[in-house]
Amino acid sequence: MTKENLKSWIPVDKNSDFPIQNLPFGIFSPPKEVIAKHDKAIDILPRVGVAIGGHVLDLLELKKTGVFNALKFDTNVFAKSSLNDFIALGKKTTSAVRERISKLLEERNPELRDDEKAKEKVLHKMSEVEMLLPVKIGDYTDFYSSMEHAKNVGTMFRDPANALLPNWKHLPVGYHGRASSIVVSGTNFHRPKGQIKPVDSETPIFSPTRSLDFELEMAFIIGKETKLGESISTKDAEDYIFGMVLFNDWSARDIQQWEYIPLGPFLGKNFCSSISPWIVTMDALEPFRVAGPKQEPEVLPYLQFEGKKNYDINLEVCIQPEPLNLNPETTVVSKSNFKYMYWNMCQQLAHHTVNGCNIRVGDLMASGTISGSTPDSYGSMLELTWKGTKPIKLSDGSERKFINDNDTVIMRGYCEKENLKIGFGEMKGKILSAIP
Ligand code: CA
Numbered sequence: 098m099t100k101e102n103l104k105s106w107i108p109v110d111k112n113s114d115f116p117i118q119n120l121p122f123g124i125f126s127p128p129k130e131v132i133a134k135h136d137k138a139i140d141i142l143p144r145v146g147v148a149i150g151g152h153v154l155d156l157l158e159l160k161k162t163g164v165f166n167a168l169k170f171d172t173n174v175f176a177k178s179s180l181n182d183f184i185a186l187g188k189k190t191t192s193a194v195r196e197r198i199s200k201l202l203e204e205r206n207p208e209l210r211d212d213e214k215a216k217e218k219v220l221h222k223m224s225e226v227e228m229l230l231p232v233k234i235g236d237y238t239d240f241y242s243s244m245e246h247a248k249n250v251g252t253m254f255r256d257p258a259n260a261l262l263p264n265w266k267h268l269p270v271g272y273h274g275r276a277s278s279i280v281v282s283g284t285n286f287h288r289p290k291g292q293i294k295p296v297d298s299e300t301p302i303f304s305p306t307r308s309l310d311f312e313l314e315m316a317f318i319i320g321k322e323t324k325l326g327e328s329i330s331t332k333d334a335e336d337y338i339f340g341m342v343l344f345n346d347w348s349a350r351d352i353q354q355w356e357y358i359p360l361g362p363f364l365g366k367n368f369c370s371s372i373s374p375w376i377v378t379m380d381a382l383e384p385f386r387v388a389g390p391k392q393e394p395e396v397l398p399y400l401q402f403e404g405k406k407n408y409d410i411n412l413e414v415c416i417q418p419e420p421l422n423l424n425p426e427t428t429v430v431s432k433s434n435f436k437y438m439y440w441n442m443c444q445q446l447a448h449h450t451v452n453g454c455n456i457r458v459g460d461l462m463a464s465g466t467i468s469g470s471t472p473d474s475y476g477s478m479l480e481l482t483w484k485g486t487k488p489i490k491l492s493d494g495s496e497r498k499f500i501n502d503n504d505t506v507i508m509r510g511y512c513e514k515e516n517l518k519i520g521f522g523e524m525k526g527k528i529l530s531a532i533p
Pocket residue numbers: 239312314346465466
């Protein structure tokens with residue numbers, strides 16, 4: 098049986114992001130009902146889960162059934178509030194765990210399918226559990242690897258004739274971000290305040306941001322550490338990538354514009370970034386490899402690579418204003434694709450470590466805003482409304498230049514071919530009014 102034809106005995110809707118071919122990993126808190134009835138402290142701990150259809154498979158409970166015994170690893174990694182220890186077991190083990198789960202959930206396998214008592218313990222409805230931040234992120238790096246985005250921003254803020262700076266096609270530009278303010282989907286936050294300099298003012302003022310924006314990005318999670326002084330080649334880079342998440346790198350454009358010279362992004366960026374709760378493994382994304390854009394001029398040898406290193410991942414962004422009734426209207430404001438990235442993840446990692454900078458398990462590397470070539474595929478409000486000059490109309494009739502208070506921004510990502518859909522789930526965050 099080919100992987101595409103695999104089916105689980107757990108019913109999975111054909112539009113679900115989580116068929117048996119996906120099996121992403123996350124961290125969750127058990128359902129309230131389980132917590133209320135618990136008798137041991139360990140029963141209420143956050144733990145590792147795997148998404149399957151509308152359910153979460155509880156690996157802390159599942160290990161008790163002995164299904165992982167043959168794999169010989171320390172199953173205490175499932176009783177943790179982050180995936181770091183599990184990921185640090187190495188890809189050989191984590192892939193074997195995923196394979197074992199795939200076998201267990203396959204429709205003809207009776208092991209768990211016919212064990213009603215065990216099923217009740219190890220399967221939770223996704224709607225009844227709380228998803229937590231999946232990894233403890235030590236360091237966060239943000240790249241700037243979409244040429245369309247870099248061109249759009251260069252055109253708006255500098256010079257349309259020289260939109261890309263001279264280094265852009267020679268190296269994947271990036272900066273070190275802030276890990277402490279990365280939150281999981283569903284975490285709402287207050288509109289940030291700071292220094293802005295309105296065009297009609299000689300001096301800066303202190304104000305809540307007037308141009309709060311999203312940045313549609315994806316990020317990869319480091320799965321293997323290096324030592325200080327070591328570099329990773331583009332050929333070996335995939336060994337170091339555990340999986341991917343959706344990433345919204347919220348930005349305050351007015352704060353950013355006033356502060357960024359000469360050292361780059363700071364308070365306009367570090368107030369909040371959101372990630373989706375499920376880490377989709379590179380194994381699951383394998384069928385969706387594609388070639389990236391042709392790189393011209395030729396890059397330096399340490400950035401050269403062989404094979405297909407981009408991934409065909411459809412991305413979309415929706416805005417949902419505060420609902421006035423029970424049926425909140427959402428408007429899709431952008432449709433993009435991860436395959437547009439000019440610089441791929443292997444090149445980003447090779448560049449990041451070429452000077453000997455070490456990386457650690459759980460580090461997060463973001464792509465930078467992912468924009469396509471058409472105006473409906475731009476990955477930020479800055480570009481979609483062209484710096485606020487072309488407001489977007491939402492389906493409830495209201496207009497947006499940037500994100501308003503009480504707006505929820507929702508991002509989705511999925512790969513699709515023939516009968517196979519591998520998705521990332523939904524990522525959302527709502528903007529609350531500034532704290533007075
Ligand atoms: Ca960014």
